[in-house]
Amino acid sequence: MLTLTLKPREERRLRDGHLWAFRDELVAVPQAEPGELVRLVAHDGSSLGTGFYNPLSKIAVRLLGGEVDVADADFFYRRFTSSKVLRQRFLGQEEAYRLVFGEADMLSGLIVDVYGQTIVIQMLSAGMDRRKAEIVDALRRLYPDVSGIIEKNTAQTRVKEGLVLVDAVVWGEVPEVVLVQENGLKLELRLLTGQKTGYFLDQKFNRRVVGSLSRDRQVLDCFCNVGGFALNAAQGHASMALGVDSSESAISSAMRHAEINGLDNCQFVKANVFDLLREHIEQERVWDMVILDPPSFAKSRSAIRGALAGYSELNRSALKLLRPGGLLVSSSCTQLVSEHDLLDILYRESARIRKRLRLVHRGSQAPDHPVLLSMPETQYLKFLVFEVIGDP
Numbered sequence: 001m002l003t004l005t006l007k008p009r010e011e012r013r014l015r016d017g018h019l020w021a022f023r024d025e026l027v028a029v030p031q032a033e034p035g036e037l038v039r040l041v042a043h044d045g046s047s048l049g050t051g052f053y054n055p056l057s058k059i060a061v062r063l064l065g066g067e068v069d070v071a072d073a074d075f076f077y078r079r080f081t082s083s084k085v086l087r088q089r090f091l092g093q094e095e096a097y098r099l100v101f102g103e104a105d106m107l108s109g110l111i112v113d114v115y116g117q118t119i120v121i122q123m124l125s126a127g128m129d130r131r132k133a134e135i136v137d138a139l140r141r142l143y144p145d146v147s148g149i150i151e152k153n154t155a156q157t158r159v160k161e162g163l164v165l166v167d168a169v170v171w172g173e174v175p176e177v178v179l180v181q182e183n184g185l186k187l188e189l190r191l192l193t194g195q196k197t198g199y200f201l202d203q204k205f206n207r208r209v210v211g212s213l214s215r216d217r218q219v220l221d222c223f224c225n226v227g228g229f230a231l232n233a234a235q236g237h238a239s240m241a242l243g244v245d246s247s248e249s250a251i252s253s254a255m256r257h258a259e260i261n262g263l264d265n266c267q268f269v270k271a272n273v274f275d276l277l278r279e280h281i282e283q284e285r286v287w288d289m290v291i292l293d294p295p296s297f298a299k300s301r302s303a304i305r306g307a308l309a310g311y312s313e314l315n316r317s318a319l320k321l322l323r324p325g326g327l328l329v330s331s332s333c334t335q336l337v338s339e340h341d342l343l344d345i346l347y348r349e350s351a352r353i354r355k356r357l358r359l360v361h362r363g364s365q366a367p368d369h370p371v372l373l374s375m376p377e378t379q380y381l382k383f384l385v386f387e388v389i390g391d392p
């Protein structure tokens, strides 16, 4: 096995549990097949563990958390088995969940989502990409009833690893629509064509929170995708829930979801959220709950300022629509924007329009997207619920 050495004093972060060694932290970047299993050592020669090497990537070594001699199907089977135990402990009978969340499962570069009998895999590193057959083999062993596995390798970050983009069925058969239930709601997911890996599983528990707060309320769900929060609000006896998204296909799925769940207290419209909020402000419309769950606004540090401005505008507009006693549900999946940043925005924007807020609940990503403390990169989802304080 090839041994790679870190420059002097570069080992601290890795000793503390971070799993990436950057190319410029290595003494030398030898030629090797992208994805080869290597040993990483500190400058004094002491081992930091084994991992996948990619001389083409800025993240040159992705450690696997410990000593791995061979990364074969048995290795993946053992790792997947322990990931599944964690999911079952927290998710009980839920049939749609993330089995593997990259670094948080000590499998840097791999995402695995289970949707009943269909599994979606994403490989974001050369090491994982090269072991597709082993990964598929291990999944079929762990889930004997699985009927199809899709490779949704469409993330742009693959290009940085020297990998091409692929979106294909890798094993078995995948139906046009995959039926699963989440929080007791029936969903028809078009995994072959959907965004991301099909469904935003990370908001599962937060959707339950919204469901539990919705009774007799008029709920506006901004960036609803295939209906997530609005459907949970409707199931939680909202007097009316309106979902808004700019994607035509997401809106038609959301409408279908309302229909198959027999929910006549929710509606969906295709619109740009920024425009719709402006219109509602002009029309002086009032809501009891407004949910904001926009897509990531910044993938790189240079985009953070713009992202903060986007969150400020959105949250200010939403606040204007809320009656006293109303709830603002403000979420952000931008990893580079912290919960503290979001709280700060809410403090400033609410003060600006003279509304007082009380933070009543904070959530994060669901337990099938755990956070590895030594890798802040694994923590990305913020979910804050505020009450607009009325006259005491």
Ligand code: SAH
Pocket (backbone or CB within 6 Å): 199, 200, 203, 222, 223, 224, 225, 226, 227, 228, 229, 244, 245, 246, 247, 250, 271, 272, 273, 274, 293, 294, 295
């Ligand atoms: N709340 C959803 C997930 C939201 S993902 C859930 O619970 O599943 C973000 C969504 O924002 C995507 O569906 C995307 O189509 C939509 N979107 C992005 N920009 C938008 C805009 N300006 N106006 C409306 N929708 C937008």
